[in-house]
Amino acid sequence: MAKGNGETATEPGDxxxxxxxxxxxxxxEMPPAEALEKVPDKWGDGxxxxxxxxxxxDPENRGNVVRxxxxxxxxxxxxxxxxxxxxxxxVWVERTYAQPGFYDDLTHNVNVLxxxxxVAEDPRAQIGVTLENEAEAAAIESxxxxxxxxxxxxxxxxxxxxxxxxxxWSAVVSAAQVAAGIIH
Numbered sequence: 001m002a003k004g005n006g007e008t009a010t011e012p013g014d015x016x017x018x019x020x021x022x023x024x025x026x027x028x029e030m031p032p033a034e035a036l037e038k039v040p041d042k043w044g045d046g047x048x049x050x051x052x053x054x055x056x057x058d059p060e061n062r063g064n065v066v067r068x069x070x071x072x073x074x075x076x077x078x079x080x081x082x083x084x085x086x087x088x089x090x091v092w093v094e095r096t097y098a099q100p101g102f103y104d105d106l107t108h109n110v111n112v113l114x115x116x117x118x119v120a121e122d123p124r125a126q127i128g129v130t131l132e133n134e135a136e137a138a139a140i141e142s143x144x145x146x147x148x149x150x151x152x153x154x155x156x157x158x159x160x161x162x163x164x165x166x167x168x169w170s171a172v173v174s175a176a177q178v179a180a181g182i183i184h
Contacts, residue, residue: 082143143176
């Protein structure tokens, strides 16, 4: 299998070319064959990380420094929703959806932040996972500093309209706007 630098990497089962890896670790400056099988050729040879198992970067998306970019996109969508009172009124309250089969509400957005991505539970632990850096983690911490007390104070059966009409909701919107300006 050709890799980015023109050299041929070891094919699976071709153990004569280089020593067998232990637990997926790099051997002789090369990643284990089982890892190479999963990486597109155009991504090159990769480089060892702290665990010694390797990291590759998509050449068409060099800025990608998170492990789960799809989860990151979900967080960005939540921040957009939380930062836009007009969207909240139109979609969460009036249930005017952009297309058939679309659904969104406050509960979904809270679930993405707290349960699906865990970004609200421990933002700093999500650096490199769904967040890129300390500034993004700090933005999420600022958001949760106003969202957590509000959520904790609410009865469980409130409609979204009742939540977004509370005076404390404006602080959530403002914090989400700041976060959305940082995390994009």
